Amino acid sequence: MKDDPDGGGMTETTERAGLRLTQQAHGGGCACKIPPGELESIVAGLVAPDPSAYANELVIGLDDGDDAAVVRIEGGRAVVATADFFTPVVDDPYDWGRIAATNALSDVYAVGGEPVVAVNLLGWPRETLSMDLAREVLRGGLDVARAAGCHVAGGHSVDDPEPKYGMAVTGLADPERLLRIDAGRAGTPISLTKPLGVGVLNTRHKATGEVFAQAVEVMTTLNRDASRAALAAGVRCATDVTGFGLLGHLYKLARASGVTAVVDAAAVPYLEGARQAVRDGYVSGGTRRNLDWVRPHLDPGGLGEEDLLLLADAQTSGGLLVAGEVPGAPVVGELVPREASVLRLT
Structure with a gap:
């Protein structure tokens, strides 16, 4: 087992198996997402033949890339539906199971809902990886769902060349009190409820085997309390920060809301070791693609490449990016009237 200067190391389960899960897949976590530009071109125009037929029911759909779908039902309530899964x-x-479940549940919290029931989504190379490991993944997901008060009722599994795990989650929300990506207004502060940096630390972990407990803690912290606090404060605009990085998700929010997002780079919190990981070259391809995607819409304000990569870092199970103030969360910028650039850094 590789020595870990932070006091961690590979678990006995994976050590006994003689393998590292992160070596069984080409990517890892939300960094393995299809690049945002490619994804938008794929889904462009994919709407129902007659949008008016469901206009009063589908409250949040495909238009702006919100975190979950929201459908109005009887009794003044709405159903929230989402799915999320990724490689180790x-x-x-x-821990992978816990992280993946926390990440999937986050999509419900990101629109202001509460998860009710989830089903597992598991891809497993059954001839090369022990099913005991798969059981540990599922156990991690179950424990997180229980902590969230969300039922887990079965799921679906396939024999897959690469291990993948996540959940499809259904929740409930008040259709009049949602967090939407298109509801940002000029003059509103921008809050971030978790520090950045898990992407570069995860990339370092994949390359070296070093374990970063601070990253695992962030990735397994539910966004439930942040979502509830935002709703209680009257916030109506938010998204979560995952595979497209802070800049990518903030770009989508500002674009959908018709505003410019100004980020105070010095106010953005980072995990210990994140900046050093970037300096040492542990930057995923997904992070670089994120930065390339937003560059045409970005005024970097003189920031160097290291800062830009950190702001574009592909997060897994990141925090909420909120257009409004959330108790305990740092304010990292402000929404202003639309300028020449959708994003501006200071």
Whole structure:
């Protein structure tokens, strides 16, 4: 087992198996997403033949890339539906399960909902990886769902060349009190509820085997309390920060809301070790693609490449990006009337 200067190391389960889960897939976590530009071109124009037939029911759909779909139902309530899964982001199977479940549940919290029931989504190379490891992954997901008060009722599995895990989650929300990506207004502060940097630390973990407990803690912290606090404060605009990085998700929010987002780079919090990981070259391809995607719409304000990569870092199970103030969360910028650039850094 590789020595870890932060006091961690590979778990006994994976060590006994003689493998590292992060070596079983080409990517890891939300960094393995299809690049945002490619994804937008794929889904462009994919709407129902007659949008008016469901206009009063589908409250949040495909238009702006919100985190989950929201459908109005009887009784003044709305159903929230989402799905999220990815390849291993850490070597510990139990932690991977916890991270993937936390990430999937986050989509419900990001629109202001509460998760009710989830089903597992599992892809597993059954001839090369022990099913005992798969059980640990599922156990991690179950424990997180229980902590969230969300039922887990079965799921679906396939024999897959690469291990993948996540959940499809259904929740409930008040259709009049949602967090939307298109509801940002000029003059509103921007809050961030988790520090950045898990992407570069996960990339370092994949390359070296070093374990970063601070990254695991962030990735397994539910966004439930932040979502509830935002709603209680009257916030109506938010998204979560995952595979497209802070800049990518903020670009989508500002674009959909018709405003410019100004970020105070010095106010953005980072995990310990994140900046050093970038300096040492542990930057994923997904992070670089994120930065390339937003560059045409970005005024970098003189910031160097290291800062830009950190702001574009592909997060897994990141925090909420909120157009409004959330108790305990740092304010990292402000929405202003639309300028020449959709994003401006200071």
